[in-house]
Amino acid sequence: MAAGPMKMRATLGSGFTDVRVLMSHPMETGQRKGPDGNLVPAHFIQNLTVKVNGKAVIEAQISQAVSRNPVFSFRLKGGAKGDRIEVSWLDNRGETNKTETAIA
């Protein structure tokens, strides 16, 4: 499975903004055997960056222990309607993807 699209939803709570992002990614550990009996090479997201209105607020480093098609939830202090949230990732093969949404 190749890396696919991302989905994100930001919900304004009381005093914080709840953000949930879904990434399509195989997150191969490198420990799993394929149908041919050979190990499937490791292929996983290593870095996640969250930016709000262009400013980085979260930098995450993750391993192959994160499940396939990762769902990553985080919270922002405050937040206002229209604030732009951008989440991007980079995997161990140098592939990247990003998505952007505005707080609704």
Added chain:
Amino acid sequence: MKQRRREILVAAGALAGAFLTGVLKPVAALAAVWNKEAFSAKDAAGALKALGAASPAASTAIAIEAPQIAENGEVVPIEISSNIPGTTSLAVLIDKNPFPLAGKVDFMEGALPFVKINVKMRETSDVRVIATAGGKHYVAVKEIKVTIGGCGG
């Protein structure tokens, strides 16, 4: 002559490959940091040392919300948060995974020290969450039982 042509083609292909990896990798390295030493550690102590958090202090101000029993080790939802003032980072270690460190999240101004993510667990294990605040490290531990492991085929 044909043989020679083939050799040249192969060499050109290898060069192109080297060029690609050589060019792409430094770009990736510039864009983001990935603590290879900590993520490659095969035990929790090694990972903690590589994170610079060798002996964290136990804390009750770190919350770990996770099922006590996870039926499917492929997808174990873990929600972590810290009430320690000035928390700048949260890391998750799953002691009995082949590589215990599952992730490290750094929070800057504008983010709350809260993360929810699904992880794979090979077997029943202690899950440690390390919080960093003011240059000090704190830890909370929770055991999660796994019925079917999530690392094999």
